[in-house]
Amino acid sequence: MRTASLVIDPAFAVGPVRRRTFGSFVEHLGRCVYTGIHEPDHPTADADGFRGDVLDLTRELGVSTVRYPGGNFVSGYRWEDGVGPVEQRPRRLDLAWHSMDPNTVGTDEFMRWADKAGIEPMMAVNLGTRGTAEALDLLEYCNVAADSAIAEQRRANGVDEPYRVKMWCLGNEMDGPWQIGHKTAHEYGRLAAETARAMRMMDPSLELVACGSSQRSMPTFGEWERVVLTETWDFVDMISAHAYYWERDEDLQSFLGSAVDMDRFIDQVAATADAVGAANKSDKVIGISFDEWNVWYQDRAESRPPSGDDWPVAPVLLEDNYSVADAVVVGNLLISLLRHTDRVWSANLAQLVNVIAPIMTVPGGKAWKQTIFHPFALTARHAKGEVLRVVLDSPTIETAQFGTIDAVDAVATAEGDEMTVFLINRDVDSPVDVSVALRGGSDTLVEALTLSSDDPRYQASAEDDASVVPVANDTASVQDGKLSITLPPISWTMVRLAR
Template identity: 70%
Template sequence: MTTVTLTIDPAFRVGPVRRRTFGAFVEHLGRCVYTGIHDPEHPSADADGFRGDVIALTKELGVSTVRYPGGNFVSGYRWEDGIGPRDQRPRRLDLAWHSTDPNLVGVDEFLRWSQASGTEPMMAVNLGTRGVQEALDLLEYCNVRGGTALSDLRRANGAPDPYDIRMWCLGNEMDGPWQIGHKTAHEYGRLAAETARAMRMIDPDLTLVACGSSGVPIPTFGQWEQTVLSETYEHVDLISAHAYYAEEDGDLGSFLASAVDMDHFIDSVTAVADGVRAHKKVAKRIHISFDEWNVWYQKRAESVPPSGDDWPVAPVLLEDRYNVADAVVVGNLLISLLRHTDRVHSASLAQLVNVIAPIMTEPGGRIWRQTTFHPFAQASQHAVGDVLQVAIEAPTYETAKHGDAPLVDAVATRDPETGAVALFAVNRSLTETVTLEVDTRSMPGLRVLGATSLSNPDHTWSATADDDTSVLPRANDTAALDGGRLTVQVPPVSWNVVRLGA
């Protein structure tokens, strides 16, 4: 049996665990909104038509922030279509996903859903077909207390108090040729700077996110960030990063090492941002909002939108069914995000319900947790206090996409108030159980509070409405702590959590 050595020490502090790392994403795409979070015919629906069972699982998942309303959708969105009496709202074509949006859910409904689900809204503004004025109008509607046309309209629509939205995305994926209103880096940078400057005239304390690259493979990656930040550096706080991963051509080994690419993405964007900082000779640092990330099988049929004269409402789109290996990768991507908590200040799992999502629903019917639900829920629950860099001595294996990758990846957190430690680790081996030997001597007096592993002899097992409980994180009874050394055996293709306390 292979042994991997890990060292956990409070001196290896990276930064605080940021609650905004555990964000999610709700876009008007497929069945994410309609028959997802919103299903008036469902027995659990509230007065707004929102499913109570979805709200309950959102809380169980531990979601902190929710990005809305897009995504590609936002680049053609007219926010004012979604306010006021529902029977007077226009139906609009959504060019991004070749669908029709009835605008039954808009700004006010979504923000009431945010309150009900206990999540912080992260609002995106349309900088594709619109610009500065429309962003200011939405900000006035949402955040100004009263006494102006739009703030009084919000009050008339049933929200006497301002929503006080703190986080705002300045458009979405404007580097992508698929984007409505796609722009060059210079065009977008100028527009984003003008929009940010004007929004701060209303509310100077907003957290503003500029569009970064839609992925490392984009030809403009790196240069895009440099140009955009050269224009916006003084006016924004974060720059976005988006990345999706999938197992391709049966190459499970490369897929399990996807976090190697995410690490490279984060390090590259950080380097570019710091280069702009050096050139501008300022103290301020720009950090990263990794506000789209997940496993997404873009080549599957369910990712192909309708076409021609077919413009349906809430079509079945991007409804990937996730297996155990997908869950392990999602857990490993969370490890990467936590490991970079000094520079990644927010993140959003894309998306929350039905669309490449941890939660699935039947219209008017059942709800279930996908395999990817569990690593996210466990990390959100147990990652508390400080993130600690874990020193890992592990053999590597060769991958076609990412070169040599460590057999094991891990990160830890420690609550400085209670001394509680959580170790999150993945075993990327396809066949071999690995023994982790963890040096915890710098934190005397610990004991094992619990250990779980998510794995299955068949890594292709997927949850369904009929069975989402056969494969869950199960107690790992091999975890033992003796003389400041923790040992635990982790099965192949597995996500593992070990909790230690005084």
């Protein structure tokens, strides 16, 4: 039996558990909005056309913030099309996903949905085909109380009080050649700086996110961050990072090590930001908004948009069906985000419904949970207080993609007399016996749950989303201040402790 040991002490904290770490993402892409969050004819739909079953699952998932309306979609979006009388709204081509958007759902509808879901909205502005003036117009619509022309337009549309949105993304993935309005780092940096400066003139309390690299493998990664932050340093609070992972070439062992790449990504963005700060002789700290992350099989047929004269409304796009192995990777990526809580100030699982999502819907039918739903929901529910620095001694495994990595990964959180430990066994073959030295008094076992399966390729479905879920791990015990537990191969585990 392979063995690993951990030491956890509440005295050694990384930083606070940030509720914004548990954000998600709603884009006008595929069925995320239409037949996802919004389906007026559905049996559970409310007076605004929002699916009640999806709202219930969103609350159960524990989502804190939702980024909207994109994504690649935002770089061609005219926000004015989505406000006012629905019957007068134009149908527009969405060039990003070769689809038709009827604009039935827009800013006001999303804000109503966000209020019902109990989440904080995170808005993105179009810096692809539009610019500073249009960003200011949307900000005025959302945040100015009254009397100005655009604030009065909102009031005429039935919304007296402003939304007071705090977090704003200054465009989306502007480093990507696929992006409508793709720019160089200098071009984007200047536009983002001027837009941010103007937005702060309207509302100085905003939290603004500049576009970072859309993946660590981009040829401009690093230099993009340096140039963009040099231009925007005085005006932004965070820079974004995006990352998607999938199993390549049937190399499951490398895929299970995906969090190693996320760790390196975060560390390198933070180092680049700090280097810009040093060059500016500034004590300011720039945070990271990891506002798109997930497992996404980009080479599958579901990820290929329509073409030619086919411009459908809400086509089936990016509807990956996730396995247990995928869920273990998602749980590990959450561990990475938590352990970097000193620099990752916000994060968004992309996306929420149907599109590479934890929640799936059948039009007119049920909503159901993907395997990735479970580690996210349990982490969002039980990660509280402070993130603790874990000292880990783990057996290693060899991967083709990342070299030698630890088989076990872990993070812990603590609040008062409660401590929660999140653990991963990334080994495809071997269980690992883990011994955890618990310092600080939380030494009573409350609960130990493990998600694993004899078939790591198991996928949930509308017919069966309950056969493989986190279950009690009966190997867990605490004695003399030491937690002992066995982690099955390819597994995610949560252990809750109390004083």
